[in-house]
Amino acid sequence: MQPRRVAVLGGGPGGLYAARLLKLANPACEVRVYEQGGPDTTFGFGVGLAAGTQRRLEAADPDTLRDLVAAGLRHDMTMQIGDAVAEVHNDRLIGIARTELLSVLQRHAEKAGVVLEFGARRTAGELDADVVVAADGVSSATRESGTFGGRIQVGRGLYLWCGTDFALDAAVFAPVETEHGTFVTHAYPYTGGRSTFLIETDEQTWRRAGFDATTASLEAPGTPFEASDETSLRYLEQVFAEQLRGRPLIGNRTRWLRFRTVRCDRWAEGNTVLLGDAAHTAHFSIGSGTKMAMEDAIALVDALAEGPDVTTAFTRYEEVRRPAVERLQELARRSQLWWESFPSRTGLPVERLMVAYMSRAGNVPLDRFAQTGPDVVGAALRQYGGGHPPADDLVGWVLDRPLTHGDRSFPTRTAVPELERLWVDLHDPWSPEGDALVARARGTDGVLVAGPAARPALLTRLDLAERVRLETGTMTAVEGSAALRDDLAAGLVSGRTDLVALSEETA
Ligand SMILES: Cc1cc2nc3c(=O)[nH]c(=O)nc-3n(C[C@H](O)[C@H](O)[C@H](O)COP(=O)(O)OP(=O)(O)OC[C@H]3O[C@@H](n4cnc5c(N)ncnc54)[C@H](O)[C@@H]3O)c2cc1C
Known part of the structure; x- marks a missing residue:
């Protein structure tokens, strides 16, 4: 009926x-x-x-x-670190x-x-x-x-949704370091005269900049419903002055929120x-x-x-x-x-960071991104392994590159030496359990990051390995099924791991 x-x-x-x-x-x-x-x-x-x-x-x-x-x-997409910009065309x-x-x-x-x-x-x-x-x-x-x-899970990071009174040329992802920490914008144009300008940061940076206080003051009784956090907007205008071309940030009930x-x-x-x-x-x-x-x-x-x-x-x-x-x-x-942990990766060249961005959730394979963003992927591969991969075996080429790590050299990225084994079976690499695993890796001369064969578990241990590399400087090898070599190759180019150990396990 x-x-x-x-x-x-x-x-x-x-x-x-x-x-x-x-x-x-x-x-x-x-x-x-x-x-x-x-x-x-x-x-x-x-x-x-x-x-x-x-x-x-x-x-x-x-x-x-x-x-x-x-x-x-319509707009393209850019990642900007300092003066370096990587641009990807997007038709639709x-x-x-x-x-x-x-x-x-x-x-x-x-x-x-x-x-x-x-x-x-x-x-x-x-x-x-x-x-x-x-x-x-x-x-x-x-x-x-x-x-x-119904259940609600509240994110760790803080974001603020504001706008500009001009249209950016393309979408922009840009981190900016300040004395308080890193702020990142995700911004994109949406009409001839306006852009969305979303800004994200971590809790420590937010507190150091005094935005816990401005946020609390907006919650005080009597604050008009439509009031924006003007103190934050004026501060962020300075931080993103280059991307904003000196223009103001526009608020519209704009306050720091957790997703x-x-x-x-x-x-x-x-x-x-x-x-x-x-x-x-x-x-x-x-x-x-x-x-x-x-x-x-x-x-x-x-x-x-x-x-x-x-x-x-x-x-x-x-x-x-x-x-x-x-x-x-x-x-x-x-x-x-990935975004909540973004500041730790800004040492990567911008093209490799773009590859890391595209592969952050595991839904854009490296060879597909190579077709839509050939210039960016080409530059990222040169930075990663020198030279050009053959068009028909990009993943094989990535796995076959040599590596020098400190005073050790490896003929390919799959030539894994004897290393301490770290078993990783968790949901969130940035959780206290993840902290404990990173602490275990500290001071060793390398870890083999192993875990369940399924693909979600592999993606999570690539993230954990990246934390180990970036926070401790320890060399990592991630173990994974040969059937998941695309994910392992994307992990190598994105700086999530130094080496990969291919296994015959079924994913
Ligand atoms: C920072 C940020 C950025 C985003 N960027 C994007 C993006 O780029 N792309 C994208 O697709 N999405 C984006 N979103 C998400 C998007 O805004 C929402 O997901 C989308 O609007 C959801 O649509 P909806 O119809 O379910 O709810 P809403 O758009 O929230 O609409 C709900 C409506 O219900 C009305 N309402 C509520 N209660 C009552 C009531 N009791 N009686 C009568 N009316 C009521 C409200 O006034 C409102 O108009 C973003 C969200 C955020 C927070």
């Missing part, structure tokens, strides 16, 4: 897109969106929409995608203002016949409908008051179903929050169209979306750990 009345709580990208698709799929259904804010009172700057997302949106609703692409700005990565995104989605929802109600905060329980889609965002009251088994990763045991309860940030979040460094919310909308509407009843449809929606969401959350978890 198709629902006759659907109420959507929350007019963010997830809620608006779900409303339009529902109405298109089932024109007889009455669909209403309830948004607490006004039609144009959103906060935030731009968000990114990558090629894969655009393809999925195109298949679901080409009209909306066309207007989103028209409102967005666009930035779009959140205001524009919402205005396109509002327009298309209304065109399809959706009724939009603004300006009143509602609860899922008070909405009279056959189906309630709770797209009420990361702080979802529906999730918090329901029995969805909250939301997970839920269940996404549906009775006639209510969670969608988007209300159900799950993934660290901003993989730029996937909007994508996940809109892809949830596509899957939910498909599931409802298949019927036969709401409960079955909710089960199917969750079966389809949960594996994809959990995969992205795992990529995002690795990416978050």
